[in-house]
Amino acid sequence: MGCGILTTYSEIANISGLHGLLVYTICGSLPILGFACVGPIIRKKCPEGFVFTEWVRKRFGMVTSWYLSFFTCLTMFLFMLGELVAIRTAIETLTGLDALGAMIVECIVTSIYTSVGGFRVSFITDNFQGVLVLLLIIICAAGMGTNIDIDTSKIGPSGLLKANKLGWQLIYILFVAIVTNDCFMAGFWLRTFASRSDKDLWIGCSIASFVTFAICTLVGTTGFLAVWSGDLTVGDADGYNAFFILLAKMPRWVVAFVLIFSIALSTCTFDSLQSAMVSSISNDFFRNKLPMIYTRGLVVLVMIPIIVLAVKVANDILQIYLIADLVSAAIIPAIFLGLSDRCFWFLRGFDVMCGGLGALIGVFVFGTVYYNSAKEGGKLLLIWNGLYNPEDWGPFGAFVVAPFGGLLITFAATGVRLLATWIYCKVTSQPFTALERPEKINIDQVTYDSTKDISDNDAHKTLEEI
Known part of the structure; x- marks a missing residue:
């Protein structure tokens, strides 16, 4: 969960109220369990794989694998763009400063340490990310509870606690959208293949699903709290800024603390996307034969249009x-x-x-x-x-x-x-x-001439071809 959760969930809450928020958080958390359901099947069918496209290559062929890889990389491109837009929004809303320098530094730093440590570094930063999210929620909840004045007379007329047509539409839209989109997240598949056992995969996915639901729901409530405090209106164009608008009312040390944590959250998510894109490009397009330094160089080049779009074009992260x-x-x-x-x-x-x-x-x-x-x-x-x-x-x-x-x-x-x-x-x-x-x-029944000088790797390839 990167800095993007601080904007997208509050935006939905500001537009569709509690109904839309709960639909979004449930539809965002339950699909994580899909990796525990489907992951063991795919790992069994493709034990040598480590990303989803590897199974697709084995089942449908190389061209289909390239086709899926293209859209996988496109999805990660869009998610990295969304993450930079989110951190730009946080910095500019809370400080009034131009966020271009911070975005460039984030791209450079993550590129350096993922190049040195590979995907293992992403696992390490995930642990920091989990701790940071919990601290962020605790501090912000305490700060908003003591510094935000809610006008209770606005709660009923706002209609944000009532069911609405958009909320019912979102049940289908968001479930289909997030279930299918999670399959494009190579970082999730890397973790699925890396799990020690199917049991561990179920435990991990269950914890992740619950924590995602709880934290995103808490963050999203700022979308209607900002309405009840008089800072926004229902469906406000600045609804995605609700979290930061409320945060600006708190003591400056809290603002500085949250800003630092937001940058850390964004960095932890950004490095996972970078590592996953490197893995996808290297494995799917070059079959790991291209020196890794060139693959990482391609990903660094991708950072340039992402930064440009984050500054010039993109505004609505949810879109x-x-x-x-x-x-x-x-x-x-x-x-x-x-x-x-x-x-x-x-x-x-x-x-x-x-x-x-x-x-x-x-x-x-x-x-x-x-x-x-x-x-x-x-x-x-x-x-x-x-x-x-x-x-x-x-x-x-x-x-x-x-x-x-x-x-x-x-x-x-x-x-x-x-x-x-x-x-x-x-x-x-x-x-x-x-x-x-x-x-x-039945592999056990396949025999070959043992008098021939065949290495283990060659024998494995022969069985695959058979």
Whole structure:
């Protein structure tokens, strides 16, 4: 949990009240348990892997792995952008100073120590991050409780404690968005593969799910506390700033303390994203054959557009995350069908790639028809208008079209491929085997000529090819 949690959850609370906040925190915490459910299955199918794309490469082939890796790196790019925007917001709101220097320093420092220590350093900083989050919550709760005056007469009229249409819409939107988007987080997969056992994975995910729910809920309450204190209005454009607006009322030492902790939180999250991107690029695109210094150099170069966008373009952090969410909702569902060898053994990389890309096109088509404008259809792909208007069903429709449309297109592409293969086999008088189940080979029964000089690695590769 980086500095971004201090803005996104308070923004939802300011717009949709307690209903929207609880939906967001529950939908954000429960999917973590998905790694405990799916992780053991993928580790069993791909024991030599350490990221999700490695299993995709083994199941669907190299091209599909590159396809998923591209969108994985895009997601991490957007999350790093969101993290820098969050820390920029914190610094500029609390101090009034230009945050460019701090963002550059953060990128340089994290690049240096992750280059030296690798992903192991990220595990270490995670421990510091956990302690810092707890201290931050305790100090801020005590400070706000003693320095913020709540006008109780505003609580009822604000309507922030009542159920609302947007809150009900978010149950579906955020659950689909976060479940699929978590699959793009290479850092989560690195931790999943690194877990000592399936039991430890369940314990870790359960603790993480509970702690995430509790902390994000507490942070998000600032969204409506700022309304009841008279600092903001419901649905205020500065709703994402609610935490820092309330914080500015507290003693300066508390502000300084929180600012330092916010930078530390952002750094701890940023290094995980950097390490995960390095792992993805090195493994998926170069098969770990490119010297690591060049891969890390590529990631450092990526920092340049991230800083530029964080300063010049990006303002709404929630919108940044929603763009990544919509992409993942289109890409991931079709890929996960490949986990079932019993029902979907016939799926190929071509099918799932057509499904994912077709789903994104489907969202554009839906937006064009719904808004009667191609321009608005393009904006819907970027969730340009956010989720703020409960009367606008465009975003809800986009998150319906993305996963379900992607699955339909996947099966349609499968049908076209099978038909083309059948016609080709008829013309060339070859047997049609596209629907035959692949035979499972018992490794214990596989033998080879022991008189040949075969190393252990060569033998392993031979069994994989068989």
